[in-house]
Amino acid sequence: MRTRVLPVLIALSTLLFVSACGGATSRNADGNVIKIAGVNLMCFSPAFVAEKLGYFDDEGLDVTIVPTDSGDASVTALLGRSVVAVTTGFDTPIELTGKGQSIQSLAGLEMATIYAFVGGNTFPQIPPNNPQAFVDAMKGKRFGVAASGSTGDSIARGIFAEYGLNPDTDVTIIAVGTGAEASAALRTGSVDALITYEPDLTQITTSGTGRIVFDLRTTTTESTYSKLPTSTLQATTEWINDNPETARALVRAVTRANNTLRDDPATALPVLEELYPDLAPDLVANIYNASRDHFTSEISPQTYDAAMKIYQNTGLITDDVPYEEVVATQFSDIWNLKTSE
Known part of the structure; x- marks a missing residue:
């Protein structure tokens, strides 16, 4: 799941991705037409569920999810500005900070291990x-x-x-x-x-x-x-600062999807079966049930610090990266909102 981005591959993949998908149509401040890149896996499913259930529409957003086959491809698209947000690994913003890139997590997706x-x-x-x-x-x-x-x-x-x-x-x-x-x-x-x-x-x-x-x-x-958290919704710090209301709307929609996945299986399961048509419904249910309790938007300082210690112990990270640098804490008031709020 880890994202490792090499400069040459970034440049090449970005050209291919922009050619295939067109430029990001939401680079204007607080535009409401946006593209999100992500792999269609259970750990990234809140964004896909939000799209399928119309939660983005309810926030006044016209969202297109561009499917990719890896976290690397998603992040390459983000850094190349062909999308404005991605669903990818929790550790991505932390790693990219050391490479001079400024990306922040907007909201949690699957906030426990998938392994x-x-x-x-x-x-x-x-x-x-x-x-x-x-x-x-x-x-x-x-x-x-x-x-x-x-x-x-x-x-x-x-x-x-x-x-x-x-x-x-x-x-x-x-x-x-x-x-x-x-x-x-x-x-x-x-x-x-x-x-x-x-x-x-x-x-x-x-x-x-x-x-x-x-x-x-x-x-x-x-x-x-x-x-150890698995995945979050992420965007560049620059885009978040330039589009605060659109970013806030994204967080609300994804938080609503997290709530649905965690608390309303009767609504969530049919959507997941549609997302994974190659799997038998009982297998989709088994995968979902193993992940169901992990869907939450909250990225607490305690969770972040615990993850940082693991990353440092395993050699993934050598230097401390401040929580506020890679987590968009201005949206913390939304993370624990209930679906009806």
Whole structure:
């Protein structure tokens, strides 16, 4: 999930993205016609739900969501000004600050982890909800991550270290990609276990390729990495300052969608089934139920500080980045509004 943006790729991708999507039509101050870039995943779904249920329309906004295939592509579009907002990883504004870019989170989306650890069919049987048993079982084995240095890699290394396993010497960590590549690595025994998220998680478990051996989304015994926020709605600081009322309207609409996802499954589920037509309705429901309690707009200083400590411990961040620098706190009065307000 981590966003890593290289200057050359930014320039090339931006040209392609602008060519395909046209320029952002909302660069005028407080314009109401805007484009948002995002990957159509459950962790980014509040923006898509807000569009489907007309919440942006109710705020007087004409919003087009431009689908991308990665957080990198979304951020590239934002920095190239072909969109004015993105749904992407919580850590993105923090990382980009060190690259001289000023991006802020407007509102939270999925404010807890999306990750689970999956073992192959030969992985030892261990008690559920027991991180120590999982880490002990991993000693001397091969473990799969999407990519070296990815958020999943950082979380796995942190969990291993937290429960007494040296991630550099006691386990072999292998980059296996995502989707079919990750599933094949687990099925063939190239790795004994891996860390993953939806929809790969459901596809791996329903196909019989692997089973969940420790779930960070539902654990009651691990209180550090399970609380790491996943995603937020973001825009450049410049655009937020130039368009304060439009930004406020965006936050209201997304907060309403978060409330719907968290508190009103009867309304949310049909929309999610429409968003993910390739998944059976029962699988959509399973994915949603695992994430449902995590949807909230609030980005509290306490949550931010806890995430910063994790990022620093795992080497993602080396310098302190002030909360107010990367979180648009002027919208905090909206974050906890109820749907009816």
